[in-house]
Structure formats: C-alpha cells, structure tokens
Amino acid sequence: MLEFVQNINKVLWNYILIFLLCGTGIAFTFGLKFVQVRKFGAAFKKAFGGISLRGKKAGEDGMSSFQALATAIAAQVGTGNLAGAATAIAAGGPGAIFWMWLSAFFGMGTIFGEAVLAQVYKEKVDGQITGGPAYYIRKGLNSKFLAGFFSISIIIALGFIGNMVQANSIGTAFSKAFSIPTLVVGIITAALAGLIFVGGISRIAAVTEKIVPLMALLYIIGSLFIVIANWAHIIPAFKMIFVGAFNPKAATGGLIGVGVKEAVRYGVARGLFSNEAGMGSTPHAHAVAKVKHPEDQGLMAIVGVFIDTFVILTLTALVILTTGALDGKTTGIELTQKAFELGLGNFGNIFIAVSLFFFAFSTIIGWYFFGESNIRYLFGNKGLPVYRLLVLAFIVVGTTMEVKLVWELADTFNGLMVIPNVIALLGLMGVVKKSLKKYEELES
Template sequence: MEVIHEWINGQNSFWWGNVLIPLLLGLGLYFSYRTKFVQFRLIGEMFRLLTDKALVTANGTKGVSSFQSFCIGAATRIGTGNLAGVAIAITAGGPGAVFWMWIVALLGGATSFIESTLAQVYKVKDKDGFKGGPAYYMQKALKAKWLGILFAFFTVLSFGLVFNAVQANTISSAYNTAFGIDEKVMGIGVAILTGLVIFGGVKRIAKVSEIVVPFMALFYLLIGLFVIITNITEIPAVLSLIIKSAFGLEEVVGGTIGAAVMNGVRRGLFSNEAGMGSAPNAAATAVVSHPAKQGLIQTLGVFVDTLFVCSATAFIILLGYGSGMEGLDGIALLQGTLTSHVGSWANGFIAISILLFAFSSIIGSYYYGETNISFINNNNKLLLTYRVAVIAIVLWGATAKLQIVWDLADLSMAFMAIINLIAIALLGNIAFKVLQDYMKQRKAGKDPVFYADSIEGLENVEAWEPKGQKEN
C-alpha cells in the first residue's frame, strides 16, 4: 500500500504541477477576457435567474428548475471540500493556500459559465427530462465519442466512487471525534441512507438537494459570521497573513509559495469544481429557455461555494488556531478551532453539519456518475452494478486512511479536469456566441429564448427546436 501511495503522490505532483494548474488558471484568464468578465458583470442577473420557474417538457411533465439544478450542483460543491478540504489546504500549504482558493474561484467563474452553457446547448432528452455534460458535448460538438467515453469513465471513477469515499471518510471521522461512534457503524448507516436515495432517481435527488443544501449552507455561514464578528479586530492581521503567505513573504509551516499554490488550487478545484466538468451534468438537467441561464446559475454556485463557505471555514481555523492543535488535520482541526470559539458543543455541530454537507455531496456525486454511466452504455445491469459499487465504496471510505483517500481523489480529479478543459478550450467560441445572443435579447427587454438556429452553423443540437417551433 505504501508503494502505491508513493506512486499516486508522484503522479499528482507531475499532472498538477506541470499540466493542470497552468491549464486551469490560463483558461480562467482567457475565458474571463473573452466574456468580458461575465462572472462579475452579470452577478445581479445570476440572482434574478434563481427565481425562474421550471418549464414543462414535451411529455407534459415539469422539468428540473434553475434553482433545483443550482442545488444539485451546490450539493456536490458544498461538502467535505469546504470543511475538511480547507483545513487540509491550510495545514499542507499554509494560510496562503486560502488566497489561491479564492483565485481559482474568481477565474473559475468564467470557466464554469462556459462548460455549463455548453452542457445546456448539447443536452439530450431522457425519461426524467434532460441529461448531459462534457461527455455529450465532446460527442456532439467535437465529434469525438471516444473522448466522451474517456471523460465519462473518469467521472464515474472520481465522483461516483473516489469522491464518495472522501465524503464517507470525513463523516465517520467527525462522528468518531464528536461522539466516539465507531467508523464502521457510521459507514453502514451512511451506506443505507445512500441506497435509499440513489434508488429513487434524479427527481428525488433534486428534491433532497433543494431542501437540505440551502438550510445547511446558511446555518454554517451564520456560525462563520459569528466567529468573524466576535474576532473582528483580528481580521486585518489574518488577511495580511493570507496574502503574505500566498507569495512566500511570511514563513509559516508548510507555507512556501509552491505549497500554497499547489494545495490552494487542488482544494479549490475539489470544492468549487469550476472547469472539472462535473457541474455541467447538473446544469444540463434544467429546463430553461436559454442555455446561458444555466451558465450564469452555475457561476453563482462557484462563488457561493468558495468565497462564502470556504472562506468561513478558513477564518474559523485561522482565528482559532492555538497550542495543542499541532497534530490535528482535516475535519478534526476544524472541530478543534471552532471549539475554541464557541465551546465544546462545536464538535457535535460540525459532525452534524458534515453529515448534511457530505451526504448531499454523495447523492449529487452519484447522479453525475449515473449520467456518465448511461453515456458509456445504457444498460440496466451496468447501472445496478454502479449503484452497488457506490454503496460499497461508501463503506470502504468510512474506515480508510485520510491521506490515501484524498490523494486518490486528487489524481482521478486531475485526469477528469484536463480532458474537460481541453474540450471547452476548443468549444469556447460556441459559448461566447450563446452569451452574445442572450445579452442581445436582454438589452431588447426580452426574456431570452434560444433556438437551434440562433447560432449559425450549430450542429447536433437535440434539445432545441428551430426558430418558429415551440421550445421543449
């Protein structure tokens, strides 16, 4: 096992350091420039779109609304990465890692817009309404189904399996720290709950996410706000520490500039998923009148995830770190620092929070895997095998070693993101034109509507009718 772990670490260093980080940040800058910084310019429009009601599909059923799609995306974004992931980034890369998490989110907002808009353009019909994602736009727009299958494989591996092991590991660790519950017992309990939800289909996933995610995120943010307000005089010093450490200007444990960038970008991507190709799977399910609407909705999700939830965790840790916490890592560090702020009840609060955060991530991640399983082979036996494997990996992850689980997640995530980033770099012009069409209609005072022939030369578009025919 030690030899395998060393190999995984070596692969992570190569792919992240030489390929993924330059590609992720470079494309983030490029997409920001080409969209005239859509992630900042249209922030008000993003909030307005949350109130859009779901349209009715051709078969007469009510589709997944923009808000529900936002929540499915948020369910996988807002999870272990926002709590344990931030703690790991700080201990491995120093406080400067937080700065690089912010950069990934700010630039990644534009990347998220591109990938989610493309997912809407090339979505396909299914029994629940619509499905789609990078595998589908690779097949339809790039005419490279082989690349779509490769991406789908890594999505199933990353989200359906490895990421869910991370979520289960964090849940079991938090409950062992707070209540002394054996990791195996928690693993069994989470696996049973997972099975009950994933056999209910996407509508149940959307419903659970719509109820759980806003509540858990808001409550956690209120706790973070309380910590910040009660330590308001120390905020300037913490911000200074984050900035200085980000550029290697202040010596802290694990705080070299290389470690700060590497860990900040890794944990930032794991948390907000901008460019990874996962959120487009949720974006494609929404029944909206124009693809750009979901591009904007998912961009908002990136900001909520990192700039609010991850930042809350970072401030809790950096404002509460003290003697006796040197050996703590992951979720245990967050529990220890929050306890120093609000008292011993924090252990139980974080345990309950991580159950809600991580469990919603498990069901959202499962859906991403299901969508891509059907792309590879629409076989009921394969889907059943996948569902059983998800439950089994939740059981395994609950008792596995923390570092092995996270490093394996980093590697599978790297391959998935690299494939998607190359694809959206090639297809970016389509998303730019979709945004132009959207803005033209908005400036004319219209509620934008998209048609298959709204963009000249657009091919293999299944879900959008030509102009003059009724939209699905």
C-alpha cells in the same frame, strides 16, 4: 504503489492541472469579457429571486433551474470546504486563501462555459433528459474516445472512489464526536443514500433543494458567530491573507516557513478541487435544468462557485485565523475541528460532525447523480441498478477504512477527468461566445 500514485498526483495537480485549469479560466474570462463581473447582479437575482424549498417536481424533462444549482452546490460543498481551506493554510500559509479567491474568480468564467455547453448539447437517453461533458465532447468535438475516457474516469473518480472518501469523513467525524462504530455509520449512510437513489431525478432534486440551503445557513451562522466573537482578530486575519499571498513568512512570523510558490500552489489546487470549476462534474446538474436560454443556467453556475469559495471556504479560513488555531503542526480536518472547539467549546466538535455529515452526504448525492449521467451515456438505463448497488457498497466500505492509497487514487482520477473536459472547453469556446452574444442581443 502509494508512492507511485503520489508522484503522479504531484505532477498532475501541482503543475499540469493548475496551469490547465487556471489558463482555461483566464481564457474564458477574457473571451467572454468578464461575464462573471458584468452579469454578477443578474446571476444573483436569478438564483435567489424565486428561491423555494418546494419547487416543482423534477422528472424526465429535467428539474428547475434552482434545483439544478442546488444539486451542483451539493457536490461542490463537501469535505473539501472543511478540510481544504485548512490544508491550504497549513501547507501554503494564510496567503493561500488569496490565491484560492483568484482561481475561483477565473473559475467562474470556466463554469459559465461548462453550464452553457451542457445545455446546448443535452439530449434524451431512454426518455430521460441528460447531458454533461461526455455529450458535448462527443457531439461538439466529435470524439467518441475522449467522451468515453471522460465517462469512465468520472464514474470511478466520483461515483465510486470519491464517495468512499466522503463516507469515510462521515464515519470518522461521528466516531470521534458520538463514539458510534464506523460500520454502523456506514450502513445508516448507505440506507439513507439508497432511499434517495431509487427515487431517481425527482427525489434527488427534492432533497438537494432542501438540504443545500439549510446546511449552508447552519454553517454560515456557526462560523459568523465565532468570527464576530473574535472581532478584534478579523482585520489581522485579512492582513495575514493579503501579506501572506506575497510574503508567507512575514504573515505568520515564520510559524509557517513556506514561499510564495507553495502559497500559490496550495491555494489554487485546493480552491479548484473544492469548487470543481473546469473539472467537468457540475455540468451534469446544469444540463438538466429547464431554462429558456443556456446562458440562464450559466449565470446560476457562477453563483455556485461564489457560494462554495467566497462564502463557505472563506468562513472556514476566517474561523481558523481569528481563533488562533494555526500552530504550524495541525492540518486538514483536525485543524478545522480545533478552530471550532476554540470558538464553540466542546460543542465545536459536534457542530463540525453535523456540518460534515450534511456536506459529505449532499456531495454523495451529487456525485452519485453525476456518475449516473455517465452510466446512462455508456449503457443506457439498464446499467443503473448495478451502479446503484456498487455505490452503496463503496459507501459502507469507505466508512470503515482509512487507506491513504484510496485518497490518492481519488485525486488521480479527478485529475484524469479534467483533461478531456478542458480540451473540449477550449475547443468549443467559440460556441459559448456565439451563444452569449445572441443572448445579450435578445436582452437589449
């Protein structure tokens, strides 16, 4: 079974989805005349101009634009930011980071389109504003089948299996750093998550707008401290990234014997998996933002990808490369832990455990919320109590087990939910273009 699922994932992620997601990103980037470049300054101003850790209380009519961005980033910045960059470097060489940047650049175009469509097609279900790909697939493409297929895929991929993966990362990290039994960590994590879930959209918004800026700041400071302490290796690290993008063996002196194909494949796949552009997850958060124009939230979505990939993922990569942690043998979270231990001594392990808790826990909140939007789409509010209990059970079970099959299944369902979303994005690109044109006419 494991081998069967792994083979599906190889075809799905290494070939089909890379071309689908990158192709969609390129199409949106050119179709919207490089909106991520033209409007980058305006996007940053919107995101951080009125930043507040105590925004207005979210409710049935949605949440503030910043709260929606924080909820989206909560989901984007997860264990993939710690393990993803390390996996990409270990499997594709330092040059994988260059391809990660390139895929994220085009991904900004995709995510702008996703957020705009989520706003255009949002609706009220049982008195609650909600939206996301299921809504724009059903109303925009007029396909109930694809909308239902997407909803079921994301509930399984993120709400259930994905949250098991995030919970497992917390359990493993805390067990290693503080010798706490994984079951105890699972029960505590589920209890904390449960308190947030029962508070609905208002509590989710209140928690993410506080936790996301603080966790990002904590990680940025810790990473910058290590990178600056190893300042003599900063330029060689960038050289390894740019040389490795086109000649991986030369970048590491043959330490990692891979070709350009692997550098591209792992960089693009890990980057897209981390920033979630085109996957159809973050539009659920952007749909409920209270904004004047859909494009206002589209610009906020661009900032989410920038923070995820160009800030957090890049800092992880620089810590690995400037500390000399890359040995050709260690990969994943172990490589990141090794790099932080080299940079911060014994405290490095604790720093990663705490960072991982914040990253993974915030992702659990974000992914729960995305699943909730789709439960509401399929069953209305009556399906929520059962969904909450199931997610909490998956969190507890997830911390105690390490089954490779669960990880592979998470990748499979993540891949499956991309397909209907990308079909909708390409089919509705005209709607986004028209909406952006009208927005720019109002601005001028």
